[in-house]
Amino acid sequence: xxxxxxxxxxxxxxxxxxxxxxxxxxxxxxxxxxxxxxxxxxxxxxxxxxxxxxxxxxxxxxxxxxxxxxxxxxxxx
Amino acid sequence: xxxxxxxxxxxxxxxxxxxxxxxxxxxxxxxxxxxxxxxxxxxxxxxxxxxxxxxxxxxxxxxxxxxxxxxxxxxxxxxxxxxxxxxxxxxxxxxxxxxxxxxxxxxxxxxxxxxxxxxxxxxxxxxxxxxxxxxxxxxxxxxxxxxxxxxxxxxxxxxxxxxxxxxxxxxxxxxxxxxxxxxxxxxxxxxxxxxxxxxxxxxxxxxxxxxxxxxxxxxxxxxxxxxxxxxxxxxxxxxxxxxxxxxxxxxxxxxxxxxxxxxxxxxxxxxxxxxxxxxxxxxxxxxxxxxxxxxxxxxxxxxxxxxxxxxxxxxxxxxxxxxxxxxxxxxxxxxxxxxxxxxxxxxxxxxxxxxxxxxxxxxxxxxxxxxxxxxxxxxxxxxxxxxxxxxxxxxxxxxxxxxxxxxxxxxxxxxxxxxxxxxxxxxxxxxxxxxxxxxxxxxxxxxxxxxxxxxxxxxxxxxxxxxxxxxxxxxxxxxxxxxxxxxxxxxxxxxxxxxxxxxxxxxxxxxxxxxxxxxxxxxxxxxxxxxxxxxxxxxxxxxxxxxxxxxxxxxxxxxxxxxxxxxxxxxxxxxx
Numbered sequence: 001x002x003x004x005x006x007x008x009x010x011x012x013x014x015x016x017x018x019x020x021x022x023x024x025x026x027x028x029x030x031x032x033x034x035x036x037x038x039x040x041x042x043x044x045x046x047x048x049x050x051x052x053x054x055x056x057x058x059x060x061x062x063x064x065x066x067x068x069x070x071x072x073x074x075x076x077x
Numbered sequence: 078x079x080x081x082x083x084x085x086x087x088x089x090x091x092x093x094x095x096x097x098x099x100x101x102x103x104x105x106x107x108x109x110x111x112x113x114x115x116x117x118x119x120x121x122x123x124x125x126x127x128x129x130x131x132x133x134x135x136x137x138x139x140x141x142x143x144x145x146x147x148x149x150x151x152x153x154x155x156x157x158x159x160x161x162x163x164x165x166x167x168x169x170x171x172x173x174x175x176x177x178x179x180x181x182x183x184x185x186x187x188x189x190x191x192x193x194x195x196x197x198x199x200x201x202x203x204x205x206x207x208x209x210x211x212x213x214x215x216x217x218x219x220x221x222x223x224x225x226x227x228x229x230x231x232x233x234x235x236x237x238x239x240x241x242x243x244x245x246x247x248x249x250x251x252x253x254x255x256x257x258x259x260x261x262x263x264x265x266x267x268x269x270x271x272x273x274x275x276x277x278x279x280x281x282x283x284x285x286x287x288x289x290x291x292x293x294x295x296x297x298x299x300x301x302x303x304x305x306x307x308x309x310x311x312x313x314x315x316x317x318x319x320x321x322x323x324x325x326x327x328x329x330x331x332x333x334x335x336x337x338x339x340x341x342x343x344x345x346x347x348x349x350x351x352x353x354x355x356x357x358x359x360x361x362x363x364x365x366x367x368x369x370x371x372x373x374x375x376x377x378x379x380x381x382x383x384x385x386x387x388x389x390x391x392x393x394x395x396x397x398x399x400x401x402x403x404x405x406x407x408x409x410x411x412x413x414x415x416x417x418x419x420x421x422x423x424x425x426x427x428x429x430x431x432x433x434x435x436x437x438x439x440x441x442x443x444x445x446x447x448x449x450x451x452x453x454x455x456x457x458x459x460x461x462x463x464x465x466x467x468x469x470x471x472x473x474x475x476x477x478x479x480x481x482x483x484x485x486x487x488x489x490x491x492x493x494x495x496x497x498x499x500x501x502x503x504x505x506x507x508x509x510x511x512x513x514x515x516x517x518x519x520x521x522x523x524x525x526x527x528x529x530x531x532x533x534x535x536x537x538x539x540x541x542x543x544x545x546x547x548x549x550x551x552x553x554x555x556x557x558x559x560x561x562x563x564x565x566x567x568x569x570x571x572x573x574x575x576x577x578x579x580x581x582x583x584x585x586x587x588x589x590x591x592x593x594x595x596x597x598x599x600x601x602x603x604x605x606x607x608x609x610x611x612x613x614x615x616x617x618x619x620x621x622x623x624x625x626x627x628x629x630x631x632x633x634x635x636x637x638x639x640x641x642x643x644x645x646x647x648x649x650x651x652x653x
Contacts, residue, residue: 011284025142032137033504034174036254045284051402052411052501054283059171059204063283063398065410065501 002076006053006069009043015074016040022071030072034058041074079162081129082121082237083153085182086166087175088135089506091194093117094224095166096132099234103522107388108506109415110135111145111433116152123237137174139181143435153187162240163189164233169199169206169221170507172265176257179215184247188240189217192233196221198509203268211264216243225515275508282395283505292399295392299383306379307458315371319355327353327362343543347592357592365539368459368588369532374524376458380422381523382516389511389519393418394503401501407487408442408494409434410501420447422454423527424616428623438496441624442487445632448616449639450483452583452608455531459587460604467597475605482609482643486635530615531582538581542574542589551577565641566606567648568599575603580611602647610640 009015017039020027034057035041044054044061046069053069055062064072082099084092088110097103100119106112117132133153136146153163165182167175172193182189193199193206212219218236222229248256281287331345331353345353346360353360355367387393393415401411413434420427424447431443452460452475464471491498545551551574559570566572571593579586586607595603611617611633621629 028138028140029142029502031250031254032140032142032177033502037251038254044280045288047283047285047288047399047402049402050405051285052398054398054505058173060174061279061505061507063394063401063411063501063503063505065401067500068502 003073004076006041006043006055006064006072006074007046007066009074009076011043011045013076014040014042015076017072018075019073020071021073022068026068026071030068033062034060035062035072078160079123079128079238079240080160081131081156082162082164083131083133084164084166085133085149085153085178086135086194087137087168087178088504090135090166090168090175091224092132092135092166095164095192095194095222095230095233096130098224098227098230100130103518104132105519105522107385107393108391108509108511109388109394110504110506111412111415111430112388114145114429114432116148121234123234136178138178139185145433158186158188158242161188162237163187164192164237165189166192166194169193169196170202170204172204172206173257173261176260177253179217180253180257183215183217183243183245186242188242190233190237190240191215191217191219192229193219193221194224196229197223197226203270205266205268207264207266211260214260214263216245225512279508282392283398288395288399292396295387295396299387303376303379303383304461306382307376307461310375310378311371315375319367319371323366324353324355339547342547343540346543356588359539359543359588359592361536361540361543364588364591365536365585368584369535372462373455373458373531373584374527376461377422377454377527378520378524380454380457381520384418384422385516385519385523386511389509389516391506391508394505397501397503398505403484405498406491407446407484408491408498409439409487410498412501412503413439413443416443417447417451420451420453421457422523424448424451424453424612425619427451428616428619431623435499436496437624438494439498441628441632442490442494444620444624444628445490445635446483446487448612448620448632449486449609449636450479452479453613455582455584456587456608459584460608463587463591464597464600464604467600471597471601474601475608478605478643478647479608482639486639531584534582535585538578538585539588541581542578542585546574561641565648566602566644568595568603569593572599572603576606576610579607580614580617582613583607598651601651602644605647606640606644609643610636612636 003018017037020030039057042056044056046053050066052063052065084096086092093104093106093113099121102119104117113134119130120127121130133149134145136149139150141147141150163182165179179191208219208221218239220229220233220236222233282291344360344362346358346363349357353363355363358364397411397414400414404410404413416427416430419430427447428444431440434440434443555570555573558573562568562573563570575586575589578589590603
């Protein structure tokens with residue numbers, strides 16, 4: 001299975017969260033918002049020039065700043 | 078015995094709407110996370126007993142990760158657990174994520190009732206929840222509500238007294254999502270729905286190309302509509318009232334009152350060609366009400382109508398995504414768009430809304446940029462009224478100068494202040510279409526707030542200025558500041574009065590410019606300077622309270638320096 005970051009994931013593609021390579025605080029924050037290990041997410045869009053990434057996790061839509069998105073690693077099916 | 082009721086829940090689940098329903102206290106609620114930055118308190122009558130209800134800021138979890146969440150959690154621990162009831166409000170359309178906090182509350186031993194809000198939207202989106210089953214699984218009372226229409230609120234009130242601590246083992250973090258998954262499987266049934274038109278628009282508004290086109294369209298249309306509604310109210314309603322009804326009354330009064338002494342000067346002001354001129358007379362009964370009701374109020378109504386609509390539809394977080402890039406260059410992130418937009422109404426709520434930004438550095442940058450580069454509605458209305466007469470070109474010029482100033486100043490602050498700008502992380506709400514009564518109530522609430530705060534200050538301000546002018550007390554300030562005002566800014570020396578009054582209220586300050594007969598260029602410079610220079614006293618105080626005295630002095634020094642540079646530059650760069 002290929003592991004890539006949310007930045008590299010193409011728009012309207014799915015991935016399963018494999019790890020969050022940030023500190024514990026970021027991991028908690030994301031987990032509280034519903035993005036945790038094993039969660040399936042769909043990337044909706046990416047605003048260019050180091051802009052945020054928009055994903056769908058469960059029933060919520062989240063916008064992640066470029067730096068955060070780079071730390072979320074997903075597995076492709 | 079319940080002594081206090083706390084409302085707690087994830088951001089943007091409608092806590093403030095439930096709060097208003099429970100207590101009758103009207104608070105501002107919008108469709109984006111983090112609307113509530115101040116604690117609201119009210120009372121609920123429960124079996125002939127008045128119990129205090131507290132609306133806590135939105136939090137995703139009891140393990141707080143931001144300062145707003147910390148506030149929520151620490152307040153929850155203020156009273157002993159058998160004296161409180163916790164109303165946990167959940168978004169029915171997103172039960173899975175919302176249950177995390179619910180389980181934490183139960184594990185923490187808080188007497189909790191779960192309130193599944195937005196049930197109408199859940200039905201609409203094909204989400205069915207088995208309330209009874211959920212109650213059996215988590216062992217606390219569960220009610221389904223739709224706070225916007227009021228459905229279910231009565232049942233919620235009845236069942237609050239059923240809350241009691243439930244024994245439950247603490248489980249590790251990783252296990253929790255699995256458990257929530259198991260609960261969801263048993264209680265939630267999703268009907269498959271096709272991609273609706275609304276979802277297509279939602280998607281398009283966050284994609285780079287379509288999103289930017291939509292953003293440009295929304296901003297342009299909002300501006301045009303605010304202008305159109307404002308001008309329509311002025312030409313069809315307020316001007317006829319002032320000129321056809323009020324003016325004859327005042328003229329009859331002045332006909333009997335010919336002496337033109339101190340009181341005449343104070344109340345009526347100067348007669349222009351023997352007549353009262355609402356724009357130039359400067360009396361407490363003439364120009365003061367005209368500024369507030371005839372020039373500013375129409376724009377306050379139209380601005381807040383459009384802002385409230387954009388807030389409740391849920392467009393603002395999408396704008397935040399698109400502008401995140403630009404905001405990063407200024408040391409902020411996308412979310413700062415919201416305080417800035419609120420600042421266009423009045424700088425005070427704008428600066429209060431910076432509480433949702435994480436770091437002190439961000440808050441300083443945002444508050445400074447708002448107080449320098451964002452003109453409030455009253456100031457904008459006066460600029461439209463005065464400068465607009467010379468053509469839209471000049472009005473656009475003021476906005477262009479302010480926009481450049483925000484970008485340049487933000488970039489400089491970002492480079493020079495120690496620290497970094499944290500990353501953007503925000504939940505994006507679905508588009509919602511607010512029922513008209515809800516929108517109407519919010520608009521009424523904001524306009525009432527404006528009138529209560531503005532009218533007394535304007536009347537007292539004009540009175541005070543007239544006394545100072547009558548006794549020629551301004552002459553001293555006028556003559557010492559003349560070299561700067563005349564020499565650097567190219568304005569008549571009397572314009573300093575307006576800059577000083579700007580400290581009290583910006584609309585009155587522009588009013589002071591009206592009788593001076595300024596040229597288009599002079600008015601352009603004066604209006605821009607008023608926008609940049611000292612914020613009005615209310616903003617001044619709120620910066621002091623929010624950021625402390627040191628930062629207030631820092632922000633003020635930046636302001637003074639920039640005012641002088643910009644005023645001088647505009648004077649020498651513009652030829653006509």
